[in-house]
Amino acid sequence: MPDDVFDNYEDAVKNVRKLKEEFGTGVSTLSLIHNATEESLTFVTSHDWWGHIYNYKTYPQVIGAGKWGGFLHVKTAGLLLVQKLLLFIVANAYAEINEAHYFDHIDWGSVENSVNAAGRQHYAEWEGCIADVNTESDTSPLYKGEISLKS
Secondary structure, X not given: OOOOEEXXXXXXXXXXXXXXXXXXXXXXXXXXXXXXXOOOEEEEEOOOOOEEEOOHHHOOOEEOOOOEEEEEEEEOOEEEEXXXXXXXXXXXXXXXXOOOOHHHHOOHHHHHHHHHHOOOEEEEEEOOEEEEEXXXXXXXXXXXXXXXXXX
């Protein structure tokens, strides 16, 4: 299993806290994504407004079914795009879900407005795919996203 994907929540948290320790002081988001589906989630692209992923080698490229992916975003925002899902890692929690190539031509300004209007918790559903995301309030909050399929 890759170093950025974990069997359980505790190991994923331990890993992002280790990344935060390596990074040091400064605004960051300790990001966790749980794949509660029966298929792998594959990273496609990222878009940052303020900051970047710390140490891209630790960014999960594939999160297998039932696994946790973890990474550290430094400064204030980032996103993860996996197949049909768009997750935003920010001081607010926001997710969008749509068909596979929908995000190839997305209006990032419109997305930024939605992210800025979001609160600490967000739920999105599209064609049976669910994203439930939340974040703590802190200078280095823990952001948790769970991707699942409607039963």
